[in-house]
Amino acid sequence: MTVSRTAEKSSEKPADAGKGRKDAGELQTEALQLGELSEQLGYVLKRAQLKVFENFLRCMASLQLTPAQFSVLLLVEKNPGRNQTEIASTLGILRPNFVAMLDNLESRDLCARIRSTNDRRSHILVLTDKGKAVLARAKKLVATKHEARLNDLLGQANREALIGMLAKIANEF
């Protein structure tokens, strides 16, 4: 496995390696054989994940939300009043790394830290009005431009089966 995300204009497009063949005399460079690689779970998983994140970023360009930021907003909306540790650990984010992330979201007035009155060590997280509005718009963009693409590609039934299998791997592998 491996595969890097690689931006738009990059000449490292993984798929078409071995192009740029010489039209001249010598035996031209044929495309490489992926072989067993295309059957390797990790390889294809990683490649798919990079493509999906890439598409997500494009869809959310107008809102400037990364997948991670989107997940934070979603989780805070669904679980208002939780502290940083709870939100971060649920998302698999280490607390130290969550600080800068929140600094960013807070500086954009999307969410706010509130000192808890019960436990003055912790910061309760809530979405601001702007945060709720942005998240609502983000959800629509994701649904119509991002997730909808999966239905076009796989069909509704396969899409649900895929999500289910991935969830099973994530939880039981």
Next chain:
Amino acid sequence: MTVSRTAEKSSEKPADAGKGRKDAGELQTEALQLGELSEQLGYVLKRAQLKVFENFLRCMASLQLTPAQFSVLLLVEKNPGRNQTEIASTLGILRPNFVAMLDNLESRDLCARIRSTNDRRSHILVLTDKGKAVLARAKKLVATKHEARLNDLLGQANREALIGMLAKIANEF
């Protein structure tokens, strides 16, 4: 989306956030609701990918091969005589980043760079005898300990369907 790999002993296990409940008086911390997050393609994809890579590393601990290194060995074996640019770009690795990777594999005598006689700029890549032997052992470990786990979890048919859908996403999304 988000989710970090998180080693074994970490206290950041994403699943069981909201444990450590206080047995004392106050209303204890209930588990957080993932909500729409568990249906987000990117979120579940990333989580599954991390789990799979984690398991891959465990299975290959005796050979000390990362997923990326394994993919390089596989590709070089399948396509002997190709140069660094071809192998790297096929895997989506940028050439500058491929140098250190090859330095590593070469220092372990798993593969070798050979100056091409046709084009003295390029380095032809080949597996050493040790490289072939290690790769053979790696394949067996992956097949029996890693990929086999997918069959146990999903069944043969679902496993193939999953790989197919992921490949489709990787290529057409």
Next chain:
DNA sequence: TGATAATTGTTATGGACCATATCAAATATC
């Protein structure tokens, strides 16, 4: 109650991975 331990948010820091610019050597192009 008061000493000690644990928790929370935070900072600092280092590692792994990824991306770009740039270079010398070699080759291609015209």
Next chain:
DNA sequence: GATATTTGATATGGTCCATAACAATTATCA
């Protein structure tokens, strides 16, 4: 034969991830 391109390589910066450590606060319990 002058110029452009390609190849492997170096240097460098960015992002993400992980650990240690700290101050403030709270829990524990002798």
